[in-house]
Amino acid sequence: MFRIVLSLLVVFPSMVMATPSMHTLLSQGEYVEPIVVIQQVEMDHNGLVSAFDMDIENDQLIYEIELINLDTNELIAFEFDAKDGSLMSKKLSHFASDDLDQIKAAKVLIDHKMTFTDLIKLATKNQSGYLIEAELEHDLTISYLELKLLNAASKHTIAFDIENLRPLPLLQWD
Template sequence: MTRLLVSLVLFSSASFSVSAWAEQSVLELLSDEQNLSPQALMLKVEKEYSGVICDFEIDVENGELIYEVGVIDTERETLTEFEFKAKDGGLINQKVERLEAADKYGLKAVILIEEMEQTFYSLVDKAMEDRNGHIVGAKIDHDLGISYLEIKLIDAMGKRKLAFDIKSQRPLPLLTWD
């Protein structure tokens, strides 16, 4: 029994070390000025592709920072998923699918963004006012009658999330946590 407990403690601390190391690695990649910032890539996507960004995530593949972006086109009723290299914004992969029932909540938020003549980037920019940190993820959603933007951030202090009401253009304090 003692061996099992010691093994669990060692395994738990090893998992924590790997997680802390992974966070540090991601932070270093996001801080590398040779990479496009997430916001710069969002602007590029909005300029070059039709539709509204509904989802943004980062990934690390073979030590290289990759940006994954989802775009909903309400006219074509499609969801396009892109992968871009952070180094130069080069397109790695693009997949287009018809919108499905599971996409309806994101679609509600996209329609509101279009009606308000906003962009995903402008919402992210507004939500990030007076906030520091690197964006590791951002998505729009609609729940409990509220369309909102959720942003995941990382900095030297760790990870945190914030939520931003699309319609009122204000933070959602009940959904903001560190």
């Protein structure tokens, strides 16, 4: 296996070296903060943001945001260019059975009269790193926000209880 990887590095060194890491792109700072784009979605659309993720496609940092509209039973998936926050795509679908956990957690967040942005700010208050993923979850009768933060050394995952507005130490891991 090592020989195969080594031969790929020798034959295609530019392909291997040309793909920037997520941390490299984020540390260069040439992007709109994710929280700004999430807030804009919250202001421009009816519903509640339920998930955020980022991806690298063709060396371009992309933000993926999901919005739940409980009034219309719809889920809207957005993709934004992280450099300028411009909308790249928007897909509308109806709730599926695998969306039920997010819906339960979204209802708890609504009961607290909070937005996804409010919850992220509260959950990351004493945390360091770049936000690379956040998603509402409901498991074992607990509604929580699962977050992934990235720093130079590692990716750190935390869970934040929506009902009690505090970290969940039992669900905290590295």
